Amino acid sequence: MPSTGAYSIMKKAPVNKIIQFSNVDGPGNRTAIFFQGCPFNCMFCHNPETIHMCSSCGLCVSKCPAGALAFDEGGKVVWDSGKCVQCDTCIKLCPHDASPRVTWMSVEEVLQQIRRCAPYIDGITCSGGECTLRSEFMTELFREVVRLGKTCLIDSNGSYDFEKDPALLEFSQGVMLDVKAAERSWSEKLISDPGDMVLKNLDYLKNIGKLYEVRTVILPGRDTENENTVRYVAEHIGDACFYKIIRYRPFGVRERFLKILGEEETDEAYAGRYASLARELGASKAYVV
Ligand code: SF4
Ligand code: SF4
Incomplete structure (x- = not known):
């Protein structure tokens, strides 16, 4: 494989989007790179179009008002970013939780964008989807x-x-780590995975000093599940890292999951109770967003 010596120029990864300047993806000003694809299927996912790779079923092609979608010679759906007007029609109608607006980029292509931002950023954050599906690239x-x-x-x-x-x-x-559920049965329902690896990572990353932040979404009315998760995390992290208690917000949540989780966002005072609980249990850097 051709190589610059430092990194492969052939290796490519599917990038959903790059935000050049973000102040919500970690400390300071950061370039955030969002990769396509995720092994979980979380009920409250706000960006479900990042879960799967496009299967080129073609349903969205004729619905694009800008003519930005077409089939290539091999029958693969291709996206023309120059024509796209970002109307989101394609991702709203995709029945497969995918997006045609994905660009396969090399490390060098991503680096070119980062170099342009370098004088103005503190660093980069890789996100998704689930960025670790592209661990070698990262x-x-x-x-x-x-x-x-x-x-x-x-x-x-x-x-x-x-x-x-x-x-x-x-x-x-x-690592900024999502811990959505501490109990296997609830985790299976909420994220479609028993969550064993998540909990293993919580301890491992803490022990090697690489846990930057943990995040838990607080769902309205789920007193037992919320408390079990917050207790578990707080007792495991102590004051090792930030603990972001996130209020559930229904924006972007898929219709079938809205019926289960509800359309009300989590009340700030309700979420605050869990931040207080976390701090009482030793997670001194717990706060609500
Ligand atoms: S984005 Fe979805 S609807 Fe469009 S071609 Fe791909 S899988 Fe089909
Ligand atoms: S967002 Fe999708 S449907 Fe809208 S213009 Fe772009 S490719 Fe077409």
Whole structure:
């Protein structure tokens, strides 16, 4: 495979979008890279179009008002970013939780965008979807970004076995880890996975000093599930990292899950109770967003 010597120029990853300047994806000003694809199927996912890869079923092609979608010679759906007016028609009608607006990019192509932002950012954050599905790509990207004097954060659902990939963590400042459920049965329902790896990562990343932040979504009226999760996380992290208690917001949630989770957002005072509980249990850096 051709290589620059430092990183592969052939390796490509599916990128859903790059936000050049974000102040909500980690500390300071950051370039955020969102990869396509996720192994979980969380009920409250706000970006379900990032879960699966486009299967080129073609349903969205004729509905695009801008003519930005077409079939290539091999029958694959291709997207013309120059024509796209970002109306979201395609992702709203896709029955497969996918998006045709994905660009396969090389490490060098992503780096070119980061270099342009470099004077104005503190670092980058890889997110998704689930960015660790592209762990080799990320390791190569991080190595180069660290050379630019910038930090690299991983925004992860915890499905990846970080213990088996020290190279990825070597170049990363840390992981922002979602812990959505502490109990297997609730985790199966909420994220379609028993969550064992997530909980393993919680301890592992904390113990090696690579846990930057943990996030838990507080659902309205789910007193037992909320408390069990917050208790578990708080007792495991102590004051090792930030603990972001996130209010459930129904925006973007798929219709079938809205029927289960409801259309009301979590009350600030209700979420605040769990932040207080977390702090009482030792997670001194717990706060509500
Ligand atoms: S984005 Fe969805 S609807 Fe459009 S071609 Fe791909 S799988 Fe089909
Ligand atoms: S968002 Fe989708 S449907 Fe809308 S213009 Fe772009 S490709 Fe077409």
